Amino acid sequence: MSKKHKSTIGTYLIKRLEQAGLKHIFGVPGDYVLEFFRYLEESRLKVVCNCNELNAGYAADAYARMNGISAVCVTYGVGGYSLFNAVVGAFAERIPMVVISGAPRVFERSHHHLLHHTTGDINLQYNMYEKITVSSCVLVNPEQAPEQIDKTIAACLKFKRPVYIEIPIDVISMPCPKPGPFSVDTTITSDKACLDEAVSETLALLEQAKRPVALVGVESHRLGIRRQLQELVEHTGYPFASGLLGRTVIPEEHPQFVGVYGGYASWESARKAVQEADIILCLGTIMTDIQIGGSKALLDPGRMIVANSDKVRIKHHIYNHVGLKDFMVSLKSRMKKHKPVKISPSHCAAGMTDGDYRPRPGHKITVKRFYQRMNRFIDQHSLVIGESGDSIFNVATLSLPKGVSCIGQAFYLSIGFATPAALGAALAAPKSRVVAFIGDGAFQMTAQEVSTIIREKLNPIIFLMNNDGYTIERVMVDGAFNDLQGWKYSKLPSVFGGGWGCAVKTEGDLEAALKRAADRPAEFALIEVILDRMDCAEATRMYGAKYKAANISARK
């Protein structure tokens, strides 16, 4: 904070946000929170105002995935409830996000009449957020506020999930002691007896295993223990696959890497390794229906060891109070080192390789050849985003060079996530260039956030995959409800006042657009890729077939 301010609850909170690692804060101003925006504007934090609150939440989600923590600031009621779905998603996908909401003055909380932006129940918003956060507070008492702020932000940093802070307008300016240093113990402590027994049982199972495989997940990234993960995986020598949410937690060039495993969206090599394994050692993988291939698990729990942030499940029993880091370190120290398995390069083949891709200028673009081309276009400076739907399944098939991150809501799957996420990720990783793949239906949900990308002078490339409707739904149940109004998408940059757009239909068009994007590295680009209506990923088709089969049997 600038020194001209005396220390208040508002400046205290901002200082803590800075200390927690924030450089940007997302949000939309509104009357219950304007005073706090005034404080923010005078702070070192850069305020990024979004077109609406849901978009702010998605942007903050992606920012946290790259930066380790994010914050979003909204007004009471209309702001808090509009943001809601983004925070539910962040809770589901374990994203450390600080939600800050303004609120009516303290004395108004016990007042008789109806305040605007409320239903009349002044505790409703807090009560709802309490259920989708790991810590939440309302700062009605200035004496307690510093402690509440510290505790709440510490929980965000430790548990890597959203937290909620509600500040009445009049509390923001109340005096409070200057904040001191902020050190948060983020250690997830283990119970030694639980840890020892879990590791012993794991060792016994692994020693008997003939075809073990490791499946690595996103929690190692969230908890900052990727080094321990890689050391363990190298120590075991096992082949490893990465989960949909855990791309590149160990670089994909690693000699033990067999590909991405994510249910239908798996690489053939990874599918084979995981499904034929007699023991699957899951390290920080969030076991969702999409991850394991549908709601009826394709993977047998009887051959799985699943270590998550604070517990380990072995077959059908659970050890609580076992931290993931402790588990990995202890397992490595007690296990003898194995030689790495030999994986022939041909064994590990991405669903798509660039292979011998050569553009055929007059040919219509297909999904398959488009992503083959992308395998060459994406380089070590890219940051890849896959929108929920067909795009995330296609992105799963890409091989990612070392250092490239990949963002997607692979579990909660909000469509509309990716456009605001491109904004958030670009701000958090200014040295990378965001390359986002977004379906037309998803794009229409949150399209206006392109305007904020342009306003912030950022350079993402959005590939708008226009297959004329909700193709991922067409493969399940089709009807006019899956149709969309056709937009002239490529004109949008000129409406929003920056960057450039074009539509491409042939492989020749695509080459020209890619060249233009490369030639203008600092500019936002919207490249509409015109596809056939039913052209989609193999995983999408399989998902649709399974849905259809389940429904037809239900109708009988």
Add this chain to the structure above:
Amino acid sequence: MSKKHKSTIGTYLIKRLEQAGLKHIFGVPGDYVLEFFRYLEESRLKVVCNCNELNAGYAADAYARMNGISAVCVTYGVGGYSLFNAVVGAFAERIPMVVISGAPRVFERSHHHLLHHTTGDINLQYNMYEKITVSSCVLVNPEQAPEQIDKTIAACLKFKRPVYIEIPIDVISMPCPKPGPFSVDTTITSDKACLDEAVSETLALLEQAKRPVALVGVESHRLGIRRQLQELVEHTGYPFASGLLGRTVIPEEHPQFVGVYGGYASWESARKAVQEADIILCLGTIMTDIQIGGSKALLDPGRMIVANSDKVRIKHHIYNHVGLKDFMVSLKSRMKKHKPVKISPSHCAAGMTDGDYRPRPGHKITVKRFYQRMNRFIDQHSLVIGESGDSIFNVATLSLPKGVSCIGQAFYLSIGFATPAALGAALAAPKSRVVAFIGDGAFQMTAQEVSTIIREKLNPIIFLMNNDGYTIERVMVDGAFNDLQGWKYSKLPSVFGGGWGCAVKTEGDLEAALKRAADRPAEFALIEVILDRMDCAEATRMYGAKYKAANISARK
């Protein structure tokens, strides 16, 4: 429903929706609800698919204001939570809206692993909606489903507030008896003793009153008792004002009408009548902070009688179990008829009159003269929508011809409401032409719904009031956070594929645009009105000044 289907839970629900008075249903498809969309498409209901769920909710809100009931259908989790703010708003403003959400299969509700679109807590969405609806159910048991559906839709019709129905995918196709006739008793019954005492006390107060005034509100419209309201007001002979949410519940040409009363947004004549009255008889008025002029009430409860849908507050005490209709009918029957007060036409002057408005072609448009011009432009075929913010305050100053409805979220005040509301209102009132006034900040929130307006071939006129930012916030606390990215708004119709757009800066430009809109009665029009940055309604300025004063005193 078409006869080719056997009767299922899905067809039963759709039949009840039709019987409740629906012709359209809003929503966004998604995998948990696709099967129900398939049923909807084969029914008599017209499915209107929106760009996102929040927009669907706002459209349904406005549709219900005109049609008496609405429905919105979304997928589980990502859909239900994205819709959330619209339903909170509908709950606050007492809008009868049926929310239908798909859900995972029944057996999955007790399953171990994480389902996509969820946090893992399968009851969370239901538990949250239960708090913002008057009735809610999950149809897990096909035997009970018909009764649950009947009870829930009946509650919507009776209490005029949102209800929630959650249907697991597999339940939709389960067989169920064919629905019979659907008759709902919407009578709000009164306790006779409470009613008699409340009316007696009211009569005693009114008999002593020297300067009584009536303040009429929206509940008479929601409950379908406008005739009884008008008869009572004429019987009393009192001058009456209408609340912000109760425009035209009695036509504004009525000889006893003294104008709109809504805190800062009051007509001078109404302000005088209400504030100088010794008794204010409020009939169906929702007493919100905006309605009464800020959070510290400007109106003394000691001189108020407030009759709402099911209770009456007299001064500082409350009679429960008194229905509004019974109260009005009984009061009229026991009161002697008074001669109407004489109100001189000059006494009742709208904030804006067209007066002697004559366009001055080269002059820049100002807010004040723009709305003077609108007083002449709006005719008996118009349906007026005022967006939350400066626009709703300006719209309050317009005189509305007989038969013209006026829609706005005058209490909950979600910005972004008006664009989807234009869609919903246009579908519910096909003989009217929607004229919507929307600020630039609000427009950016939900702009994509213009695409659905165009897709449905509707003819609203949107006046996009571009004052270069959140002006209503600039008058409270200004900063860069109130700035917006400047869009070329008038190009949007061509991006979305229909209608036309233009930008107007002078009064001459405006005349040309109005002529073009009138000449193309079937086409959507987006008219961007370019205004000075701080040009706004008098009420906005007063609201800002009050906010500033309160904040400065808080900072001390």
